Amino acid sequence: MLRSMYAGISGMKNFQTKLDVIGNNIANVNTSGFKKGRVTFQEMMSQTTSGAQGPTGTKGGINAVQVGLGAQTGSIDNMHTQGFLQTTNNPLDLSIEGDGMFALTDGETTFYTRAGNFYLDSEGSIVNPDGLYLIGANGESPITIPDGAQSFSIQTDGTVTYVDGAGDPQTAGQIGLASFSNPAGLQKDGSNLFLNSENAGFNGLVVPEQDGAASIVSGALEMSNVDLAEEFTEMITAQRGFQANTRIITTSDSILEELVNLKR
Structure with a gap:
């Protein structure tokens, strides 16, 4: 299977988690003493196609060739900033x-x-x-x-x-x-x-x-330290990120379909 499909799935999971946190923040916008959450992402492990090589007497060094395998949730932080x-x-x-x-x-x-x-x-x-x-x-x-x-x-x-x-x-x-x-x-x-x-x-x-x-x-x-303008902006970017990752999956599926059709 194409690695891009698994990368797209990991991205969808992460953005779903981000939307969950944003939804909780918005639900508690009027909760006294509430502290909003924030999601950060991290790159997952990369597959190394070829390792790095140092320079020799006849040629220079070569960088490693690596393919990323998606993203993962790095942290869900509680932001203890002062509310109004x-x-x-x-x-x-x-x-x-x-x-x-x-x-x-x-x-x-x-x-x-x-x-x-x-x-x-x-x-x-x-x-x-x-x-x-x-x-x-x-x-x-x-x-x-x-x-x-x-x-x-x-x-x-x-x-x-x-x-x-x-x-x-x-x-x-x-x-x-x-x-x-x-x-x-x-x-x-x-x-x-x-x-x-x-x-x-x-x-x-x-x-x-x-x-x-x-x-x-x-x-x-x-009161809550949730900023609605910030949360709505984050919600839009998370929605677009989710859509972009679904597009990666549909594009990879189209490529697989072309490969299957080669035998016809």
């Missing part, structure tokens, strides 16, 4: 200005997220929509606001304060931010959550606004 902030004026809607992630726990597993839409449960604990507790800077959880509190606020350094029944200010805790040297190495776990991995480079929990750490903005949500 949408003002909500809800004090429990938190966004991170800079690097870092909120740390959450169910008592056994620790999760990480950039989606800061938090709530108070029936006991006054700060939780996310799935009921996971928000972890403080010293690793404590939950951060709880007493039932009798008159009001509460969250400062840019993550300090959660409230006014008790007697009108005195009190501190409920301080929100911590998880620091990663390679946030792209985190594994998606669904529901806007990430899990730590061996390649994420977890540096522990840091206090916001200390030693160059990010700050917390109350009353605003970080």
Whole structure:
């Protein structure tokens, strides 16, 4: 069979994967804290027809003759660039200005997220929509606001304060931010959550606004970092790339048909 047919098939598979990632990005264009994906391709192995030869006393060197055998998916990267902030004026809607992630726990597993839409449960604990507790800077959880509190606020350094029944200010805790040297190495776990991995480079929990750490903005949500114009452009190029690879297969099929017809 012609090698071009297999190269065309590999190209179709890659562009289908690219379209899958683009579709997921567009579907989550309004998902708070969502980080878009990006697909990169790599050349597959090449078949060497003749190897390279060095120069001799009578003639110069000769380059290797190689035929490529198609492409393969190199990586699917999570792009942890900052999304725009949408003002909500809800004090429990938190966004991170800079690097870092909120740390959450169910008592056994620790999760990480950039989606800061938090709530108070029936006991006054700060939780996310799935009921996971928000972890403080010293690793404590939950951060709880007493039932009798008159009001509460969250400062840019993550300090959660409230006014008790007697009108005195009190501190409920301080929100911590998880620091990663390679946030792209985190594994998606669904529901806007990430899990730590061996390649994420977890540096522990840091206090916001200390030693160059990010700050917390109350009353605003970080939205998806998906750019629709970019995604539609990538979708068009992926569609054309897919079509071009199908044309390679149909052209190779026409050549094979001519070869079969030689015996007639």
